[in-house]
Amino acid sequence: MTANPVPAETHVARSAAFESMLELIRRTSTILPDDVVRAIGTSRKSEEPGSNADVALDVIGCNILLAKDNSLPLCQDTGTILFYVHAPVGYDQIELEETATEAVREATRRGFLRQNSVDSITGKNSGDNTGPGSPVFHFHQWRRPHVQVKLMLKGGGCENMNAQYSLPHPDLGGRDLNGVENAILDAVVQAQGQGCGPGILGVCIGGDRGTGYMHAKEQLLRELDAPNADPVLDQLERTIVEKANRSGIGPMGFGGRTTLLACKIGAINRLPASYFVSVAYMCWAYRRRGMVMDASGNVQEWLY
Amino acid sequence: MATIEITTPVDEATIRSLKVGDTVAITGRLYTGRDAVHHRLHEGVASPVDLAGQIIYHCGPVMVKEGDKWVCKAAGPTTSSREEPYQWEVMRDYGIRGVIGKGGMGPKTLAACKEYGAVYLHAIGGAAQVCAQAIKRVDGVDWMDLGSPEAIWHLWVEGFTAIVTMDSHGNSLHQRVLEDSKAKIAAMRA
Numbered sequence: 001m002t003a004n005p006v007p008a009e010t011h012v013a014r015s016a017a018f019e020s021m022l023e024l025i026r027r028t029s030t031i032l033p034d035d036v037v038r039a040i041g042t043s044r045k046s047e048e049p050g051s052n053a054d055v056a057l058d059v060i061g062c063n064i065l066l067a068k069d070n071s072l073p074l075c076q077d078t079g080t081i082l083f084y085v086h087a088p089v090g091y092d093q094i095e096l097e098e099t100a101t102e103a104v105r106e107a108t109r110r111g112f113l114r115q116n117s118v119d120s121i122t123g124k125n126s127g128d129n130t131g132p133g134s135p136v137f138h139f140h141q142w143r144r145p146h147v148q149v150k151l152m153l154k155g156g157g158c159e160n161m162n163a164q165y166s167l168p169h170p171d172l173g174g175r176d177l178n179g180v181e182n183a184i185l186d187a188v189v190q191a192q193g194q195g196c197g198p199g200i201l202g203v204c205i206g207g208d209r210g211t212g213y214m215h216a217k218e219q220l221l222r223e224l225d226a227p228n229a230d231p232v233l234d235q236l237e238r239t240i241v242e243k244a245n246r247s248g249i250g251p252m253g254f255g256g257r258t259t260l261l262a263c264k265i266g267a268i269n270r271l272p273a274s275y276f277v278s279v280a281y282m283c284w285a286y287r288r289r290g291m292v293m294d295a296s297g298n299v300q301e302w303l304y
Numbered sequence: 305m306a307t308i309e310i311t312t313p314v315d316e317a318t319i320r321s322l323k324v325g326d327t328v329a330i331t332g333r334l335y336t337g338r339d340a341v342h343h344r345l346h347e348g349v350a351s352p353v354d355l356a357g358q359i360i361y362h363c364g365p366v367m368v369k370e371g372d373k374w375v376c377k378a379a380g381p382t383t384s385s386r387e388e389p390y391q392w393e394v395m396r397d398y399g400i401r402g403v404i405g406k407g408g409m410g411p412k413t414l415a416a417c418k419e420y421g422a423v424y425l426h427a428i429g430g431a432a433q434v435c436a437q438a439i440k441r442v443d444g445v446d447w448m449d450l451g452s453p454e455a456i457w458h459l460w461v462e463g464f465t466a467i468v469t470m471d472s473h474g475n476s477l478h479q480r481v482l483e484d485s486k487a488k489i490a491a492m493r494a
Contacts, residue, residue, distance in 0.1 A: 052325065052467055059428040059465075066433035076366050076378035076432040111368040111377040115452050123340070125451030157383045157406070157429060178494035189489050192482055194383055194407035196429035243492050247485040252429060253408065254467070255481050285430035 017096070017297025021103035021149070028151045028289040029073045029112045032064050033304040035224040036200075036261070036286045040064070043198055043251075043258035053256025057198075060251070060284055075285040078116040079155035081135035084221060086148040093139050096147070099297075100137070104129050113153075138214075146300060150221055150290035154282060161195035161281040162216075163187040164209060166274070175275040177236060180205055181243075187279040188244045188260065193253015196283035200224065201240065201263040204278045206270035212278035219264035220282050223304070228265065237263045251284075307465070312401075313357025316421040319401045322468045324475045328425060330464040333443075334404070336363045338382055340454035341447060342390035345398075352446040353456060355398035359425070362387060362405030364453025366432075367442065374442040376459070378432035381406040384424070392416035404466050408478030417472045424470035426477075438464040 044057040067074040083100055087093060105128045107113045117126045117134040129135065142148075165172065165183035172186055173179035184203055191199065202219035204212045228234035240263040250256025261284065270276065290303030310318065312332035322328065335353055337345075337360045345351060365379035384391075384405030391409060394400060395416040402422050403409075406429035417423060427435055441460040448455045469477040 055327070055467070056428050059431050059434050063428070063431040063434045066437065070433065072433055072436070073366055073378040074432060075430045076364060076380050076436075077382065077430075078366075111366055114364065114366040114378070118451065123451075125453070127451075155430070160383065173494070181494040185489050185492070189482075189486055192407070192478065192485070193429070194385060196406065243489070246492065247488050249481060249485045252406065252426065253478060253481055254426070254469070255477070255484075283430055 015099060015297055017099045017293065018103055020291060020293055020297055020299045021100050022106055023299070024149060024151055024289060024291050025103055025107040026071065026112050027302070028153055028287050029078070029107070030071050031068045031289070032074060032286065033288060035304070036284070037064060039224050039261040040198070040284060043261060046257045047251075048256075051256060052254035053250045053258065056251040056254055057258070073112060073114070074287060075155055075283075076114055077155040077157065078113040078129065079153045080159060081113070081129060082138070082152040082154060082217070083135060084138045084150040084152070084218070086140050086142045086144075088145055088147070089141055089143065091147060097137055100149075101130055101135060104135050145295070147293045148290065148303075149293065150288065150303065152217075152220065153287040154217070155196065155285060158195040158199065158281045158283040161187070161191035162213065163190060163279045164212065165277040167277060168275075177232070180277050181236060181239060183277040184240050184263070184279055185243055187281065188247065188249070191281050192249055193251075195281040196285065197249065197253065198251050198258045198261045198284050200261050200282040200286055202280040202282065203263065203265040205265065205267040207268045207276060207278070208271075208274065209276060209278070211268065212276045213280065215266055215268055216278040216280040219266045220280060220286070221288060222264045224262045230267075233265045233267065237265050312359055314359070314401045315357065316401065319421050319423055320472050322423050322471055323473070324468055324471050324477050326468040328466055328468060330359065330466070331462045332460070334359055334361045334459045334461050334464065336361045336365065336455070336457040336459065338362050338364055338454055339386050340450040341456055342387050342394060344447070344450075345394055346390045351398060353458065355394070355400050357399065357401055359402040359404060360394070360400055361459070362403060365436075365457060367452055367457065374445065376436050376439045376442055379436045379439055379459075380430055380432035381427040381435070383407045384409050388413060395420045395422050408469055408476065414470055414474065414476050414479075417470055418474050421472050423468050423472055425466035426469040427466045435464065438462060
């Protein structure tokens with residue numbers, strides 16, 4: 001057997017796709033998307049000057065600038081590394097997965113990502129953010145010539161605040177939009193400041209438990225200021241934000257008027273027997289970015 | 305509101321003078337410690353550092369070794385509620401005067417703050433760069449076998465800012481906001 005003169009990793013490491021992936025990770029970890037920055041800026045105007053809420057939003061604003069200027073992680077918690085990929089028919093998804101995984105290793109070495117992947121049984125940290133289930137990939141095919149890669153880093157603090165409800169619920173109501181609204185607002189109250197609010201909710205009505213959470217998280221890929229195409233869900237999104245911001249939880253749970261920056265709701269079919277409401281809580285350090293790559297792995301366009 | 309300057313190690317009288325809502329700026333040593341450290345201390349393994357009068361920071365920083373020196377790249381607070389089962393014991397056994405974290409803690413910690421003279425300090429969650437700016441040096445590390453985010457990092461900080469959200473007189477901002485917001489949302493039910 002002849003040894004391959006060029007180790008696979010080195011080959012991958014030199015590709016244009018690798019450089020694109022590494023840059024996507026760097027941007028995602030260090031530069032908050034414009035729509036999120038705008039929402040945080042707007043929310044600060046509603047807080048009492050000098051209040052704890054105002055101080056919290058001020059510090060958050062400074063942090064966003066510092067991370068961008070110094071090209072350092074916005075938050076020390078890398079969180080779950082989630083890749084959402086759309087690729088043309090016939091595209092080699094296995095190679096893309098290997099390239100992205102190698103870029104994750106390199107980004108960890110360079111300090112854009114924390115060593116954040118732990119063996120669930122032994123507690124041992126893999127040291128490079130890779131291992132069973134890490135990073136996470138969601139692949140979809142589409143009939144377009146280019147590859148779109150979106151990346152989300154979702155911190156552990158906010159992930160721990162996710163919640164799933166099965167309606168009817170004795171306190172929250174039945175299988176209708178009132179029950180849905182009460183369930184979502186219950187998740188907000190349960191989270192308090194622990195998810196690093198002001199938060200952004202991704203919600204899925206319906207599905208099974210697994211796809212419900214997956215779909216809820218995918219709502220977080222939507223731009224914050226884009227209205228929901230479904231007028232009923234659009235109204236529900238507005239109601240949730242308005243009521244949550246009257247709860248008084250405020251940034252970091254310090255009290256105040258900004259509890260949520262946005263709520264994004266999707267619906268998928270359910271079984272006659274099931275009615276799940278799945279809530280994915282995202283922190284203000286809402287790290288999501290994306291890129292469009294051509295067939296050779298060069299970036300054509302940055303998203304968000 | 306004026307910021308209160310604190311130097312670690314800190315005495316009980318200074319800590320007892322702090323009230324919920326106060327902003328403090330800490331200068332001196334901070335030790336990081338989160339889930340695995342607290343669990344190990346709870347199991348009876350002695351702390352490798354003298355914690356008397358010190359403040360524990362619930363934080364798993366991003367650390368990179370440059371030459372033979374550790375450099376802190378990001379260091380915001382982690383969720384403190386995971387330490388709720390153990391924190392009171394560490395206050396009792398080691399005489400720590402405070403913890404810094406995010407999200408607040410529960411009744412056991414609040415009671416221990418009152419009994420042993422300690423406070424809960426809230427840093428801004430996610431603000432890893434603002435926090436890291438106050439960290440001037442990394443002077444050492446213990447229990448690296450727990451993995452970098454879980455190790456005890458010896459940080460030297462200057463002007464590390466946090467807000468008192470649980471004081472040594474039984475007051476908790478978190479408890480108050482929880483009760484108020486629960487009532488408000490219940491009244492708004494669809």
